[in-house]
Amino acid sequence: MYILADCNSFYASCEQVFRPDLRGKPVVVLSNNDGCIVARSPEAKRLNIPDLEPYFKLRTLLERHKVAVFSSNYALYAELSSRIMDMLREAAERIEVYSIDEAFLYFSDTVSNLPAYGQQLKADIWQQIRIPISVGAAPTKTLAKLANHIAKTSTKCRGVCVIYAVQDWHAVFKKMPVNTVWGIGRAQTKKLQQVHIHSVYDLMKTNPKQMRRRFNVCVERTIRELNGMPCFGLDEHPEPRKQIICSRSFGRRITKRSSLTQAVSAYATRAAEKLRAQKGLIKTLVVFVESSRFDANPYRRSYVMHCPYPTNDTRVISEYAQRALHYVFLEGVHYAKAGVMLVDIMPDKGVQQDLFVQQQSLRDEQLMTMLDTAKTRGLPLGFARQLPVGDWAMRRDLKSPDYLTRWSDIPVVKA
DNA sequence: TCTGGGGTCCTAGGACCC
């Protein structure tokens, strides 16, 4: 059996952990740059505040309902997430951390009383971390996702739903729209509706082989999973990333080359850190810049750059990112976003040596290791070109304190 | 004025080879 443990309105719940005065009140969290709403507490959902809508369009509505609004505070969410994942790891045989706020647990033998197990898990995490979760259990991942959805939406379930045999759930599946299925997004939903498949039940009852021909292999697997045949296994030890992207929209439009230089330098630095963290090297990077996609004539350019040898040295990656920037920069564009992508990542062990080309030296590696160590200890070491802020910096006007990751932000208990 | 970021997988089509 697969069990999906999924935090409820995760970012909004995190903001409430150190703000008990906001319990039971509408809370929303914004994306980077305070762009869109990405999380809503149940009270905010009940006010019909839409998900993924731009903040500026909803401002008056939010003010009218006295909704507490927060910028994203990833340091806080990541820390709370890792504490929850540690608890889940203790509670299960095997676990796949699927995203910041959810994990699949797997049991080879059925737990004797799954509903009770789910309730206990939920109670433990609430008691230790003060984050509410929902639990869905079923013979496949897709069904566990569905069970979790039912656990979240049906008050009868009290946050836990177990699907043992699909045939017992036909009536419920007939009432659930097909887009609630994991893996069926907007485009597929539209195509499915054209052939009169509207509910989860409709999809479940189709012929997987025929559906593969008409749609694709993903849809086929989903149908099989809905019928209780596992097609997706547990991914306990995810492979290292194949690519690393670091990009941001700017706090406001920028036109100066110097601002873009700083931003690209900061992104290249961050990307190189991520690369070293997974012990990778790259030879190829891509830099892209763009104006807003809402512009009448959007400008978007990218440039692929090859480094002379496999590297994870911030200085080299940054240097080649700047060279790439040279090719995509156009005077007069109001830039809204830029980014650095590291592609073709290879492990730093066992790299093909080239007799005639320079390699990354041991000294370079030691310098990078030293920088990374300094960073984990909170020492502000960096390169002169890379400034932490500028006119390109992200907007986060409503960020909560870093309660768990910054000494100066740790809450003080008053006697 | 203001519209997120970071991933993966699949497919179709082109280039190239024999």
Added chain:
DNA sequence: TCTGGGGTCCTAGGACCC
């Protein structure tokens, strides 16, 4: 007039996820 077939690899774009 008539111009193969099958395989691999790469890339771009689409779709999906949270």
